[in-house]
Amino acid sequence: MKAIVQDRYGPADVLALRDTDRPAAGPGKVLVEVRAAGVDPGVWIFMTGRPYLVRMAIGLRRPTPAVRGRDLAGVVAAVGDGVTGFRPGDEVYGCGESGSYAEFAVARADRLAPKPANLTFAQAAAVPVSAMTALRAVRDAGEVGAGQRVLVIGAGGGVGSFAVQLAKARGAHVTGVCSGAKAGLVRGLGADEVIDRAKDRFDRGPVRYDVIIETAGDHPLATLRRALTPRGILAIVGGSYDRGGLLGGFSRQMFRAPLLSLFVGQRLRSVGAREDAADLRELTALIEAGAVTPAVERTYPLADAPAALRALGHRPAGKLVVTL
Ligand SMILES: NC(=O)c1ccc[n+]([C@@H]2O[C@H](COP(=O)([O-])OP(=O)(O)OC[C@H]3O[C@@H](n4cnc5c(N)ncnc54)[C@H](OP(=O)(O)O)[C@@H]3O)[C@@H](O)[C@H]2O)c1
Known part of the structure; x- marks a missing residue:
């Protein structure tokens, strides 16, 4: 073959x-x-x-x-x-x-x-991989619920494009962070608001988010925490995977965020990798209902x-x- x-x-x-x-x-x-x-x-x-x-x-x-x-x-x-x-x-x-x-x-x-x-x-x-990851970020790590304010960083990417739709399907108010060229796509996926990352900073406005899902950017934890509510949840999916070294950009999510989480009111979580047919079937139901489209x-x-x-x-x- x-x-x-x-x-x-x-x-x-x-x-x-x-x-x-x-x-x-x-x-x-x-x-x-x-x-x-x-x-x-x-x-x-x-x-x-x-x-x-x-x-x-x-x-x-x-x-x-x-x-x-x-x-x-x-x-x-x-x-x-x-x-x-x-x-x-x-x-x-x-x-x-x-x-x-x-x-x-x-x-x-x-x-x-x-x-x-x-x-x-x-x-x-x-x-499969992108949407299952987004599902774990939104449903498990992020515990996203109706009425919550959710920020998706990297909203126009593989995982982010699913995370926007999954958070909307759970009734959240979703803000997507992306480059200007992807703003139309991210709005089309259902985002209520879009932040053009070249023009605005998500941590500088008056809004504080109940959940932040970070798929890109390797933002310092201090920046991400500034944009979270006092009891908010940070779900780190990934960052720079092309940085090289032993761990690439993963040390922040694997070690620093979980450690810091022990000492602060906000919950700083890493989204782990898992492949699971039950998650795929949950996604199938959402896709066939029209709530999620790749x-x-x-x-x-x-x-x-x-x-x-x-x-x-x-x-x-x-x-x-x-x-x-
Ligand atoms: N934990 C897991 O199990 C798991 C599973 C899958 C993927 N991942 C990881 O998750 C990350 C994202 O994967 P992906 O498939 O979504 O990648 P992707 O398709 O490349 O999407 C990443 C998005 O982030 C945006 N971006 C780049 N730099 C940014 C910055 N500084 N600030 C804000 N946005 C930025 C990019 O678009 P614009 O720059 O145009 O906005 C791009 O759309 C990767 O690190 C990957 O390794 C983890």
Whole structure:
């Protein structure tokens, strides 16, 4: 089968379209004929092996698996022993295990869900990692409820574009922070107010937010806390993932925020990574109800996956997707 593979860590130039062996569905796993695969910073981190700590998990010299891509949407080709929830021919979406920039990918059955009926494969592939992360930020870490004032930083990005819609779906008053070029997109996603980050600072106005969801910017904790109510919640999704070093920009969310949270009234939380079919099904219900729609800026054919990874560095509006 054709797949985008790499033999060493590095920039998008290390990716190559090659013939590789088709993976097999082992026990509890599903073989999916991939129709579309999402592009997100997690793929970039696995490609570059930066921050370096990630190499402890996926390989010191080269990443395993060699095929890139995580999110997928496609059609079930075969199921392994013990899989009861899926049959060949089912349309599914979720997170692959063997690399989804490929004609076929294997996924754990508990990382897949039926594809939302009202989405194309390309739209569905934009959902899993980004929207599950946004769901955990809004529902779990942020505990967003009706009537709350919520600030989403990076509102025009992959996670932020879902966070805006999920917070609106819970009845919050949402303000999005983004560059001016994305203001129209963010308003269209349902944001009540938009702050153009080149012109205004969210911590300088009179408004204090009950919840801040930070997906970008690496703002100092003091800046973020200044914009929060005294008992407000900060949910840190991520920051600069391309900074290098052992931890990149992650030390703030992994160590400093949780530690400081022990001593202040505000709750400063990190949004952890988790892939879970129950979360996917919750998203499916919201998508099919029309409350959430993926914002896909552009699709790329499989051979152009390296171009998609390069484009990710230029801050796309919403999501990029590789199609097969
Ligand atoms: N915790 C987890 O499980 C998890 C899961 C997925 C992603 N992440 C992390 O979350 C972060 C965001 O991921 P993503 O997929 O949303 O990335 P993305 O699609 O690149 O979106 C980030 C957005 O932030 C905006 N931005 C950039 N610099 C900014 C700044 N200084 N201030 C405010 N906004 C800024 C960018 O647009 P404009 O500059 O045009 O406004 C962009 O739209 C990454 O660090 C990623 O590694 C974490």
